[in-house]
Amino acid sequence: MVWTSLEEKGIRFLRGQLVLVAAGPGTGKSIMALNLALRGGVPALVFSADSDAWVQLTRSMAILCDRTIEEASQAILEDRIPGEDRERLARAPIRLDYDASPDTDDLEEAVESYEEVYGDFPHLIIVDNITNVRGGADDDDPFSGLESILDYLHSMARATNACVVALHHVTGPYVDSDKPIPLSGVKGQVTRVPELVLTLHGALNVSPVKNRSGKADPSGLTYAELEFVGERALVRDPSPTAGSPWSAPWGG
Template structure:
């Protein structure tokens, strides 16, 4: 069995890939909120309303419907104090360029006196790498090089979220390293993939996480060596099955 620990390290680029609606954004946001480390979250894929309601559900245990009502009524109650103490800052540009990312990192360092410990890029395909509209894989390769260099120079852990190839979009089976869209697996030091197995109607939702690349340890490129996490999508709850 491969070592299943998915350890995010400062100074390195990590990537998590999954099909649409699998829960990769919930995974990244949970990591950012519950680790309580200084975080810059580049939320190109989701707006402020979505991220606030998700954050409330993760932190307070509310359903997304309850969180949305609280936000719309501007009645956060006890949650307001919880949110105020979090060391996380969001940037909501829908199509950030490399220059904008660099400026945002510089501004963060200027305001807080140091670079963030964690930087989340959600999703990497939203970033404009500067090669034109048809940049495709070449643009993503350039972006991977850029984010890896940024991680080394700032000592931040950079976590990018990405998609998978069409054969794995149903998110119902393990995703191998070869299933990462555009084959951008050369640069990241750590890559994980996610899927949700099909269970009977009485089973609880399960999120399966596979470590398919790890420069610092063993991994299973086939994706068939995975851990199971309990996942309640209506509350953005992700936790170990033993919990």
Template structure:
């Protein structure tokens, strides 16, 4: 993705949008785990067991089915040493966090580590309870705009890169075709510094290729049509994403 000048800069706000099950959460989790940076991950869309098994598979390369079996069989100790090396990554599993909840967790992170996280992930932005009622289509869009402005301000104040995950409109929900900027649900393209959309190409080996399109990029290349993208190979056995051109 560096070839398309896509960078997750601290102090900036980005949005990753895709259909359900396309892989946006896995994209964010791989970024959080392999970035080797302090992370606060608001996992409103996935529970602790899901994130623990996915994270373990990504870090170790072990088959996720084996990881789940060891977790359920109370035979998970062999992974603790590897996981403890990522002590600067913290997850919050509140299904409907409020803005005050997010602020409290950020302040708590600072209190414990003496700094704000370098990456803050919100999975998904629509799970966050805002101050604006979404009782109509107009109210939904207005509320999302306000939420984006809040997260953009949060990024500047904390010096964290704030990455929010989001949905797309119905015609792109199957995730099989390039998603343009106009396909982002609520048309909230004004505030984020960077907007990526993800569609997938399924192969015959229970894997997939995720195509990541930079539809908006204030600091580099952008193609609002979504037809220009970088490709990542998704390994379904261990949840890892690798560059499609990476020989490893």
């Protein structure tokens, strides 16, 4: 549990399940996923097809070390990262794969390699995002193969007992993410398989539009509120008593 606000709404990232998170561009879904991976306190594997290593490193340093992204960028460029910051980054139980257009075989090979190295599968697997995964789409409809990709990721969740979180887009009327996004607003209507479907709007509201383990509202009008601090790449509970961004269970 990273966010109490989600827990109170019955939104839980459970092992062995597939979670689909959909939002418009720039809403913060990738940063939210990175916060989950860095602050969740569990071994995580992130397929970062949508963001390169520079973006993820600067965001990670900002999240874990209480820096702005600009401060993190300057420290990295000038090779003056403080020792305590290096230790926090090194202790984070996360591995990232930067293949920009993997297929399902690539995903499977990476997960199996992780298990070979560490003796266990990651507890959290994030795919950012599923439209970058090659797997059966045709030239006329790039979303035609997404259903089979989600079937594959669902099987991966069951086989590895990991919580698999897949990021995705929304339809045209909801691209601005300025209003609640219903279940029908998910691009390609690929919501059959996931146990949990979340849509994001505003800065930052999380709507459980499908939830097999709790309450759901397909309209998107029921949502939990989080605070998105963009300059620090931080997603936190909207409370003055919210924990330090680096006080993670793994001792960061």
